[in-house]
Every structure is written in structure tokens, then in C-alpha cells.
Amino acid sequence: MKPTIKVMVVDDSAVVRQVTSALLARDREIEVIGAASDPIFAMERMKRQWPDVIVLDVEMPRMDGITFLRKLMAERPTPVVICSSLTERGAETTLQALAAGAVSIITKPKAGVRSFLEDASNDLIAAVKAAARANLGALKAAASAPPPAEKLSADAVLPPPGQRAMAETTDRIVAIGTSTGGTQALEVVLAALPGVCPGIVVVQHMPERFTALFAERLNGVCQVEVAEARNGDRVIPGRVLIAPGGRHLTVRRSGAQYLAEVRDGPLVNRHRPSVDVLFRAVAQCAGRNAMGVIMTGMGDDGARGLREMHEAGAQTFAQNEATCVVYGMPKEAVALGGVDRIVPLQQIAREIVAFG
Template sequence: MPIKVLVVDDSALIRQILSEIIKSEPDMQLVGAAPDAFVAKKMVLEKVPDVITLDIEMPKVDGLRFLEVLMNARPTPVVMISTLTEKGAQATLRSLELGAIDFVAKPKIGVAEGMAAYHQLIVEKIRTASNSKVKKSVGSTAPTVNKVSYSGTEKLIAIGASTGGTEAIKEVLMSFPANAPATVITQHMPPGFTSTYARRLDSLCQITVREASGGERLLPGHAYLAPGDKHMEVERSGADYRIRLTDGERVSGHKPSVDVLFGSICKSAGSNALGVLLTGMGSDGARGLLELFNENCETFCQDEASCVVFGMPKVAIEKGAAKHVLPLDAMGKAIMQSVEKMAAGSRL
């Protein structure tokens, strides 16, 4: 059965481009193209789409309000169509909190040409959304902050995620205490969104969260997020760990790549590191997590039931790279328990 897709966008040009992209794919069926939320509501009830592409900025009722109502009344996988602006990034993050699966960022200039160039990206995100689990997080309570007896700079936590990862990472980091080991994160995200995401996390967490700028020393109680257009690595500098950003080719299909981060952690920190692989499409991070496992690091994968997309963790588990397979709501506590054991084992 083809994937039934509904396009919702107030721009006739974007509706036309997305409609042509969807109609060109043999495994997809365009069931409608709505110019506003009112028409979209009627089409959702009549056509029962498998996936909706939804513009954030619409007149009358904006995309966020429509999404909120949709997720309460008829939860459906949604791919947001966002803008590469600060306001657009904030709205996109809010849409992911409300239950959207993923997003596509419209270029600032040359929108028609840019959207056409995103053909493959758009159809991949639609396919991923059609196989995802719709997660509603509206009204969810904040995770319990876990305590840990730890002081020092030798332990590191490395986290990787993709589709569904913005909310998963947020839940894990919100459970970290202010004295948690330095944490480095690679989340598949385009440039322009990672800085907004880091600020959002920083406002919610007890630890300090920053977008990495390169060269900084890793400090306990801090988390560093890879920029959306750079690979992030961790290097040893004497007794310190420092961040190195590089602008190389994509690795495992991505830049930033989780495999690049995990591989560098394996070399610089060895068994002092903990590797965590959360929800996401594809296999990025699985090879790197296996490297960490082989260095006798503690390695964690999110379980299938709690993943929005059980891709990256699944591949890692199949490779035998996971010492622990856990639901998302148990992940933060388990990580801190492992830190506690590692710290106790290193005391004289």
C-alpha cells in the first residue's frame, strides 16, 4: 500500500512543489493539498493520511496550533516545513515537543529551487515518518533529577541521536545532576537549529548546555552539542579533554556524525567513557558504539518500545555493541548509576 500523504501549506508554490515530489514516488500517494488548517482538518477526516507535511507559518490558525489539535484528536505522523530563522527554529523545536516526527528547513532564498533540490531528503523523511511511532509529550512531567557522587574530569558521557532525538536527549539531560560528568552530544540537525536547541536545553537542565565552538575544555556539569554543519571530536590535551570541530565529508551519511564522535571518544577517553545511542533512522553511531564496547566502556541503547524510530539503536544492538538496552525514562538514572560505579572503582 502506498503512503498516503497530505500537504498543508499556505504557499501555492510550496504546495505545488511538494505535490509533484510526492506524486513522482511510486510508493507514495498524494491525497490532498490544503492551503490552511480549516481545509486540512476536513481532509484529515475524509482522506485519513498516513503522513502530513505541515507548514509552521500559516494564516488564521498556525501550524503549531493545528498540530496540537491534531495530536489530541487523531495522532498522525507529521513532517514540519520550517524556515531557517531563529523564530523558525524555536517553532520547530516546539513542534517536536508537540509530537511532530521531523522537519525540513526551507532555504532562505531560492525557495522553489531549494525545495526541489531537497527532493530526496523530503521523501526520506516522509518514509521515515510513515514507519515511526507518534509520540505525544504534551503535559508530560519533568524527569526526576538523579544524584551522583562524582567530582573530576576524567569521565565522559557521549550521546548520539537522530529522528526523535531532540525530545529524547532533552529527557535524558533533564535527569542529569549539576555535577554530572562532561557530556558531548551529536544530534542530526541542520545548521541554524543547533544553537537554538542548545539554548533551549540550557534553560531546562541543571547542567549547562552549549553549542560547541571548538577548542573548549570539557568541564563537569556541562554538555556540548555538535554544530549542525561540523563533525565534533574529543581530543586529549594533557590531563584535559578538548573539542575539535572539523569540516570534512559526511560520515555514515551525516555531518555531524555520531560515529565520528564515538570514535574520537574511544581514542581519547577509552574505558572512562560512556556511550549512549538514542532513537534515530539509519545506522550512524552503531559502529562507533561497538568501538566503545570493545574498549570496555559502558554502552547504552534506547529500546524499541520507547524509540520514535528504532534504527540506529537496533543496528548497534544487532552488532552486539550494547551492554544495556533500556526504555528512555530509565536511561538517565542508569547512566548516573554507571558513573557512580566507575567513580568508586577509580578511588584509592
């Protein structure tokens, strides 16, 4: 019998501890070994039995979640799923937690937490299982530096592939798709780029109201300009546009210019924004003038879109397994035959510069 995933829940709300523990315990693959009201109590409990995954709140008494997370990553790296209230302040704090090595985010409201957690139980269970498979080496390196729906394809947002892009031009565009572990990975890539490089469009699976703060934080540490994409924004050298949470990002060509399009639409591969949607749009409007990069993340969003880019003549890259927090999306893209080269995280920036 497969060993269970041992989980510790750390949250100062008794209701959240109770509901979260009960929801996780419903899954046969998960065993909740304890719940604590703050990190101090959690560390005492963890001395007796160490968890495989920690579900962690951020704002708690005695020791906040970020301090606890940094301590864990420095002393004994352990996969952490952040479960935090979605407020402007909380969003910024949660992004700090992701930068410190958390695997993923589950957002909870200030009110109606019990019903929200019930509704989001599948997301929570999936996040815990993905965290249990996380590459701890990649997590440590990064730290030192939606409910299931019908699985739609990019056809739900864009016309099917087949439309040919313009012949090769001097303009270049890079499309990047990532999910679990991607906030840290993107910072590694973008911070290594010079101020002049091809225009970049990014889908990072992330809830609404996080992406603007995420882009702002990256803009402060990168030579390139980083911003949350707005409808009509130009994709130009030295600029990185990140898809807003809850909206799809596509690209269209207007004469010699590439323009971002932010649009509503159904979940694609259970995500909005979807990497497949972005990759298909870039394949159709840029063809061999484009480069596609798929990075760490669970699931298969982006695998078909990257193959469409490959078939349209684009250069395509996948992050290698050793440097991925979760080798899901790149693995699926490789299996579909849409990847030209598999490279470590630290090499991706060099490939982007060489492409330009």
C-alpha cells in the same frame, strides 16, 4: 502490493504545495491525498480521509502549525514532518514544533523554494517514509512531556580505530548520538540529570543554525549547563556540549582534561555532524573512562562507532524499541554487537548518574 503512505501537504504557499505534492507523488510508495493552505482547510479534508503523514509548514494564516500540531498530538497523534523556512525566528518556532511532537525537519529558504525542493526531494521522501514508520506511542509521550551522497565512514574524518586510550582515571565522559525523535528524547534525558554528573557530548542530526537555539532552549529547562560546542570547550561535570549543525564534533584529551574539537569534513553516513565520528573520537581518547548511548533515529549512523567504544572498554547503551520514535540507529548498533544493555528512555539519565 504494499499499501501506499497517504500524505497531506499543509502550506500557505501554492508553489510549495504544488512542488511538494508533485515530488512526493513520484515515489510509488507515497500517495498525496490532498493539499491545504492552512490547518482549518486541512482538518476539513482529513475528516474524509486521514493521512499517514502530514507535511506541515509552521507560519500560516488562521491557525499556525504549532497549534495544529499540538491539537493533533492531543486528539489523534499523526506523524508530522515540518517543512519550514530557515530563519532565526523560523528556527526557534520549528524547535517548538519538534518539542510538540514533530518527527523531523526539512528546511526551505525564503527564495528559490522550487529549485530547493527539487534538490532536496530525496531528503523529503526519506523523511516522509521514516515518519510513516514512527512509533506513535513514543511521539505522543514526547509531545506531552541531506541529499544522498557517497556513504563514507568515520575513516573520512579520523584515523582508524586501534589507538589505545589512557588507563582508567577518575574522569568520566558520556557520548550520546541520536537523530529522528531525538530532540524530544534528549530533553527527557537531560532534564532528569542533576547539576553534577559526568561531562556529556552530543550529536543530534540537525541543520545548521538550529543547534544553538536547541541548546539554549535545553539550557533553560535543565539543571546541567547545555551549550553548542565550540572548539576548545572543556568537557566537564555538569556540562553538555551539542555538536553544531554542519560541523563534526570530536574530543581529544589534554593531560587530565577532555576538550571538544569542532571541525569541517565530508558527510559521514550522509551526516555532518556524524555520531560515528564522535563515538570513534571518544573511544580513542577515553576508552573505558567513557559511556556511549545511542538513541532514536533512522539509519545506522553511530552503530560502528558504538562498537568501537565497546571494544575500547566503554559502557554502551541503546534506547529500547518501545520508547524510540524510530528504532533504526539503536537496532543497527545492537545488530553489530556493540551494545552492553538496552534500556528504556526514562532509565538513561539514571545510568549516566550511576556511571559518574
